[in-house]
Amino acid sequence: MIMIENITNEQTEDEKTQEKQPFRVTDLSSANWCFKKIKGLKNRQKELEEYIEIEKQEAEKEAQRIQDYYENETNKIKEDISYFEGLLKIYVEERQEEDPKFKINTVDGTASFGKLQQKIKYDDNAMLEFCKQNNLDKFINITTTEKLNKKEFNNYLSVIDGKVVTADGEILENTFIEEIQNFNVKTK
Numbered sequence: 001m002i003m004i005e006n007i008t009n010e011q012t013e014d015e016k017t018q019e020k021q022p023f024r025v026t027d028l029s030s031a032n033w034c035f036k037k038i039k040g041l042k043n044r045q046k047e048l049e050e051y052i053e054i055e056k057q058e059a060e061k062e063a064q065r066i067q068d069y070y071e072n073e074t075n076k077i078k079e080d081i082s083y084f085e086g087l088l089k090i091y092v093e094e095r096q097e098e099d100p101k102f103k104i105n106t107v108d109g110t111a112s113f114g115k116l117q118q119k120i121k122y123d124d125n126a127m128l129e130f131c132k133q134n135n136l137d138k139f140i141n142i143t144t145t146e147k148l149n150k151k152e153f154n155n156y157l158s159v160i161d162g163k164v165v166t167a168d169g170e171i172l173e174n175t176f177i178e179e180i181q182n183f184n185v186k187t188k
Contacts, residue, residue: 085111085183085185088104088111088185089111089183091104091111092104092111092112092113092183096113108187109185109186109187110184110185110186111183111184111185111186112183112184113181113182113183113184114181114182114183114184115181116179116180116181117179117180117181118159118177118178118179118180119177119178119179119180120154120157120159120164120175120177120178121175121176121177121178122164122172122174122175122176123174124147124148124150126173126174127148127153127172127174127175128140128146128147128148130172131148131153134170136153136156138152139152139153139156157172159177162177164176164177
């Protein structure tokens with residue numbers, strides 16, 4: 001056994017001493033061999049790029065298929081939620097005819113109407129003219145065109161007895177009140 005180990009050790013030492021010399025182009029034949037290698041590598045690179053492009057297209061198709069499935073399922077779920085919320089809304093409306101403060105409160109959720117809110121609506125141009133005629137310039141935004149500052153103007157208005165009234169007590173024409181009441185459903 002010692003003999004085999006010595007032979008193996010001698011071979012590896014010989015291999016170490018005989019380091020491989022790097023390839024060198026020495027004539028037309030070896031130069032041509034390099035061109036063939038380059039050509040083959042470029043062909044391989046082109047094949048790889050084509051393969052990757054096909055795989056990308058397939059992946060995009062798959063991703064689109066998954067996205068379509070997700071959107072379809074999500075739309076079905078939203079429709080189902082709307083359906084059940086509608087059933088709850090009808091029930092609460094019917095019960096509120098008997099008890100205006102009725103709301104549902106169970107282990108799994110609640111359903112009720114929010115506070116009735118009033119939102120003032122008006123014709124922007126008519127109110128702009130009103131502000132001009134009454135020297136209410138603070139409610140007019142002047143840019144390249146005159147525009148009513150709705151936020152500030154709405155704070156200047158209030159609703160009294162179903163009519164829109166300014167802070168000075170003047171009843172405004174060309175206005176109406178939109179009542180908004182949200183229906184709230186919460187699951188627990």
